[in-house]
Amino acid sequence: MAQAGDYRILHEADLRDYLAGVPDLNALLGGDPAVWPITEVGDGNLNLVFIVKGAKGGVAVKQALPYVRLVGESWPLPLSRAHYEFLALSRQAELAPGLVPALLHHNEALALTVMELLEPHIIMRKGMVAATQYPGFVDDITTFMARTPFFTSDLARSAAEKKQGIAAFAGNHALCKITEDLIFTDPYRVAEQNRWTAPYLDALAAELRDNMELHVAVSRLKLKFMASPEALLHGDLHTGSIMVTERQMRVIDPEFAFYGPMGFDIGAVLANLLMAYFASAGHERAPGDRQAFEGWVLETVEKVWAEFARKFLDLWRAGATGDAYPASLFAGETGAARLEAERQAYMQRLFADAVGFAAAKTIRRIFGLAHNIDFELIEDSKKRAICEARAVRLARAMMLETAAFRTVADVTGTARKLRDWMPELSD
Template sequence: MIETREGYAPQSPATLAAYLGGIPRVAALLGGAPSGWNIAEVGDGNLNLVFIVKGPAGGVAVKQALPYVRLVGESWPLPLSRAHYEHMALSEQARLTGRLTPEIYHYDETLALIVMELLEPHIIMRRGMIAGIEYPKFAEDISTFMARTLYFTSDLALTADKKKAMIAAFAGNTALCKITEDLIFTDPYRVAPLNRWTSPQLDAYAAEWRDDGDLKVAVSRLKLKFLSSAEAMLHGDLHTGSIMLTPADTRVIDPEFAFMGPMGFDAGAVIANFLLNYFSQDGHEKEPGGRDGYREWVLATLQQIWVFFRAKFLALWRGDGMGDAYPAALFEDAEGQSRLEQERQAYMDRLWTDTVGFAAAKMTRRILGLAHNIDLEWIEDKDRRALCEARALILSRDMMVNPGNYASVEALAEAARRTRRNVLNY
């Protein structure tokens, strides 16, 4: 049953102008009279309404939650409260990372609506990567975003009372977490009505994944960690569709899935989307080998993301280290400092193992589950698409079941090359 709240109504271009005209800051940013503003609904995501509003002086973006999943319709109700968690996460991310997120101009709890900076000439990163555009600043920017948001919201930086307060603040975002729990960790491994894949080419893969006991145990271990490990504030949906950028500027958007969870889930989402794009390039190049250079840029950037993230996270821990985990008083002498540094390195190694597993789960769901990536979906030749997807599935299964095979990000990148080279049909 669809539930709303008193005063809530989905906006339209006709109603939004009058609403924004009553917000002095927004009206000033747009300039002119509301009747002269250009308003277009441009949402192409799975959940929400998104409007672009332009006036004589400037523009804004407006995002409004719907009381159901837009991709599916009213048969799948969804609470409006997700806008509350998105606003809270955006505010915290802005505090920690500055201009790596869009500026918020206005938030309306009743309408579940956020008015924010219009990012121009930025485009969704996924579209840019499909077009073969290189982004030289991205690894630097996303590693900073992840290092600062994950470290400073963890027990490594926070006192226990502040960390528990953050857990409480995000604990109510259960409906969005439930989507993740089902669509990523459960549905691709069972018969589920919303599952879809490239058929009939991948029918055998879908059946095999449903019958694979090792795979189902491995993904369930990841699900348990997702359910129980409140390590830090996560973006919760940190893929290349949640990033808008130019070659010179990166912004992270859409953290409505935010909650306190395992750090490797965010890092894994980024890694997964780079691997999916790597495999998809065979479907986008105009002639064999035409995207070889871009493929190598994708893998090189993937490696930089993890190397930069690890170094920045460790630097924050060494320089700040004021949280209640690993109390400084226990490691004051030279021996203690040496042991603590060993533990820091071991912590990052464990986080990398988590990242590999979560990346595998994210790759699988984008091929055998409900919501797919346009990296692959936009490959019109179904046989070529299926080959790209089969390669990604084969690698993702081994990543999930045998994470020890991927002791480093370099090993993962080489495995991607090897899989593409060796898997020649679906």
């Protein structure tokens, strides 16, 4: 059994020695370990990430730090998150094969995981800032989004199996607490780590703190997040946790994995696509030069929901082996018709959840601790604030008037109307 004292942060020399001492990894990399190039590439908020290349091949190495990297040692964080990430990747590889990186090695004591090196993949968010379109994204992400939650839900699992799954991830509460605070609480109160594009969004930030209807709406979402263990979630599924080529996609970084409401992951994907859409105007070199990209983004939003719903329903119709909706209660033509109507109602409720969670994810990325480069790389701060205010206006409507967004076309239609809306900004 690994002991807590076995942990140490592996810097380049330590990492080289460690990898050389694992026979399978040494053979995979090949050549003289002394000359393996090792590059630290972690640009996230929590961990160290290294790329190591040898004469024969390369690997990606991720090591959890005992604190939040973005903030420093003043914010400690349990190393156990590496265990839950490894567990989630293992489960996702079974349920959605080929859509997560292959696992090569894991050391729980060191909170270290070695994975396949994804090349020539890049972080999707970076590609979207450059207005790159990804034709294969919809099919891949919707397969991942449909299969992972369906096969870990009560629709496909017995009650006992489902509860065992919940128990396996229940210890990841420290990462859940980050989400509960940073997404559902801090943007709506005075919090030390909040920031926004000041002074232009000062009035909007104050409005978030004062609007009791928003506080009620986001608190309902927070309760659903905490109290609805519907299925295994990635927990941080956004365009910064997806690596792509034009034809291939891999989902990475599921260290926030837990059992929660399915709409949370779906909403996260939709929110990040919508933020990319609104940020696009700030990256224009000439008016209209990103029009084709923006059209593709909104088309992608629509297709992501439509394809997810189709695939999820197909799985439900073909493989509902769980304890929910027992077949014995829906026998005959009348029962089959009633069950199908219930499936459609279920999907409508799921869409409403996704709309609300997308709103919360958007607001958090503009007023909370960790922001998106979609907006952050817009150098002109006033132009950035205009783009952000448009996204917030949509998010505010989605959170307060969720019932008005009955279809994904309602979401994209409202986004189009706000594309050139000029907000009143603080001076």
